[in-house]
Amino acid sequence: MTDRREIPDTPLFDRDVNRQGYALNKFAMSLGRPDNRAAYKADEDAYLARFGLGPATTAAVKARDYAEMVRLGGNLFFILKISAVDPTPITAIGAAQVGMDHDRFLKERLGK
Amino acid sequence: MPQQWMRDHKPDIAVVIFNDHGNSFFLDRVPTFAVGVADSYKPVDEGWGPRAIPDFDGAADLGWHFADRLVERHFDPLICREIEVDHGLQVPMELFCGRPAERWPVKVLPIWVNTIQFPIPTPQRCWDMGVMLREAIESFPGDDRVVIMGTGGLSHQLQGRRAGFLNPAADRDWLATIGPDPDRWRGMNREDYVETFGSEGAELMMWLVMRGAMNREVRTLHTHYHVPASMTGAGCVVMENA
Ligand SMILES: [Fe+2]
Numbered sequence: 001m002t003d004r005r006e007i008p009d010t011p012l013f014d015r016d017v018n019r020q021g022y023a024l025n026k027f028a029m030s031l032g033r034p035d036n037r038a039a040y041k042a043d044e045d046a047y048l049a050r051f052g053l054g055p056a057t058t059a060a061v062k063a064r065d066y067a068e069m070v071r072l073g074g075n076l077f078f079i080l081k082i083s084a085v086d087p088t089p090i091t092a093i094g095a096a097q098v099g100m101d102h103d104r105f106l107k108e109r110l111g112k
Numbered sequence: 113m114p115q116q117w118m119r120d121h122k123p124d125i126a127v128v129i130f131n132d133h134g135n136s137f138f139l140d141r142v143p144t145f146a147v148g149v150a151d152s153y154k155p156v157d158e159g160w161g162p163r164a165i166p167d168f169d170g171a172a173d174l175g176w177h178f179a180d181r182l183v184e185r186h187f188d189p190l191i192c193r194e195i196e197v198d199h200g201l202q203v204p205m206e207l208f209c210g211r212p213a214e215r216w217p218v219k220v221l222p223i224w225v226n227t228i229q230f231p232i233p234t235p236q237r238c239w240d241m242g243v244m245l246r247e248a249i250e251s252f253p254g255d256d257r258v259v260i261m262g263t264g265g266l267s268h269q270l271q272g273r274r275a276g277f278l279n280p281a282a283d284r285d286w287l288a289t290i291g292p293d294p295d296r297w298r299g300m301n302r303e304d305y306v307e308t309f310g311s312e313g314a315e316l317m318m319w320l321v322m323r324g325a326m327n328r329e330v331r332t333l334h335t336h337y338h339v340p341a342s343m344t345g346a347g348c349v350v351m352e353n354a
Contacts, residue, residue, distance in 0.1 A: 004230070004303060005303045007274075007303060007306055007307050007311075008274065009272050009273035009274035010269065010271075010272050010274050010306060010307075010310075010311050011271055011272045011311070012230055012306065012311060013228055013229050013230060014229075014230040015230070018139060018229060022139060025134075025138075025139055026138070026139075029134065029138045031159055032135060032156070032157050032158065032159055033157065034157070034161065037159075070271050070272070075134065075228065075271075076270045076271050077133045077134035077135075077228060078134045080134075080159065081158070081159035083159075084158070084159030084160050085159070090270070090342060090343060091276075091342070091343060093270075093275075094270060094275040094276045094343055095275075095276075097271060097272060097273060097275040098273055098274075098275050098276060099273070105276055109275070109276030109277070109278070110276055110278065110340045110343060111278075111339075111340070112340070
């Protein structure tokens with residue numbers, strides 16, 4: 001652990017989160033290549049099995065549960081690549097983490 | 113205005129200080145600072161295929177010169193000979209150059225700063241790198257004209273229950289004072305940045321590399337602010353040494 005100050009509701013990507021989410025982020029990073037995206041789309045289970053994600057993380061990925069992926073150590077910059085394969089607006093990913101519906105999130109947080 | 117400034121001043125090289133967003137660097141190797149010395153840089157595939165823009169010609173000689181000066185002064189970056197660049201470099205270049213059909217009007221010297229995985233560098237260290245950058249540009253032989261683009265989104269947070277956090281008052285304060293009073297910002301710590309500008313808004317400290325490379329006194333020629341661009345405060349300031 002570090003002696004960093006905690007900032008409420010703001011997870012920082014530090015060593016603990018990094019350790020926990022490494023395999024998930026590695027899987028997500030792999031989707032930066034077109035051949036990997038094609039393989040993932042062709043057989044999601046087989047593709048995920050290559051990365052040793054564990055049951056909770058695998059379930060979160062398959063459910064596109066971004067809040068849970070972040071809780072399990074996913075970093076948004078990597079897991080966004082999942083939304084490139086299966087389109088989800090980044091604002092919807094934000095809303096899911098806050099636990100608000102999308103329209104309310106757009107209005108209350110982003111003033112749209 | 114930024115594009116008009118480029119047309120009027122015709123720089124030869126753009127030094128672009130930016131962070132990779134999990135595209136060219138994975139978590140297997142995370143350089144705190146990296147300097148590009150390649151002859152050319154391709155746009156990276158961020159998941160949707162590479163964006164349809166020309167490759168960037170690299171200012172390799174200035175890159176090596178900068179790397180030499182940095183290491184002599186005990187500042188030790190990763191030196192990158194073959195690497196692709198993500199939207200962190202592409203978007204500011206388009207803001208200043210438009211989107212050319214074939215060729216960018218300037219060569220680029222990319223400088224990557226880790227703003228994703230803690231420990232990220234301190235604001236003061238970003239400033240110090242700017243001071244080194246100025247020394248390198250001034251001691252570089254020849255008469256190339258250089259523009260420095262310090263980049264990074266203003267307030268934004270993409271993760272956690274505070275996702276969607278924006279701080280337009282702090283953003284406006286930053287834009288108004290980064291020219292005349294940068295010491296305030298350079299004296300803040302990393303947590304202050306995260307608290308004030310959001311977990312991803314801490315990128316803003318990369319502007320300090322640019323500001324540290326400039327004179328104490330600068331002229332602010334142009335300021336623009338828009339919120340939100342997607343989930344981010346977006347702004348641009350054009351400054352010249354006074
Ligand atoms: Fe960014």
